[in-house]
Amino acid sequence: MPGESIRLRAGGAVARRQLVSRLSRYLFLAAALFGVSILGFLGYETIVSGASRLSLDFLTNYPSRFAEKAGLRPALFGTFWLMMITIFSSIPIAIGTAIWIEEFAPRNRVITIVKINLANLAGVPSIIYGILGLTIFVRFAGMDRSLLAGGFTLALMIIP
Incomplete structure (x- = not known):
């Protein structure tokens, strides 16, 4: 009859697929929540058991053979300076290159290839950057x- 809507009933196979889809969605959600809850529990336990050991002396002392005198000062300062070298050497290069490529570079085949290669560099494993940094900065x-060689190597890694 014209003008009458036609309702299609889902067959047995379609209904079964929808049920499997719904069940698998809940199963994957439960698995993800289980993993996150275990990670949260481990983080909580680490913080609770380690909070009593964290003190100003632990952060400001140098490493020592004696556990009560041991500290993280060189590691914290080294990490800070490594990040400063990385930030101040990579940000100007990365932002300058991005602005030049997007605003001023001519639209030609070479620039297209450079853009593709920059996008592909983001997928290079960090060990390759480490070997490249060892070769360029340490050897040559x-x-x-x-710290300078490490900072420049990290800068190469985060530029793409």
Whole structure:
């Protein structure tokens, strides 16, 4: 009859697929919540058991053979300076390159290839950047094993 809506009933196979889809969605949600809850529990336990050991002396002392005198000062300062070298050497290069490529670079095949290669560099494993930094900064530039070589290597890694 014209003008009358036609309702299609879902067959047995379609209804079964919808049920399996709903059940699998709940199963995956439960698995994700289980994993996150275990991670949260481990984090909570670590914080509760470690909070009593965290003190100003632990953060400001140098490493020692004696547990009660041991500290993290060199590790914290080294991490801070490594991040500063990385930030101040990578941000100007990355932002300058991005602005130049998007605003001023001519639209040609070479720039297209450069854009594709920059996008692909984001997928390079960090060990490859480490070997590249070892080769360029430590061997060729003669920086030895220093914070400067590590900072420049990290800068290469975060630029893409």
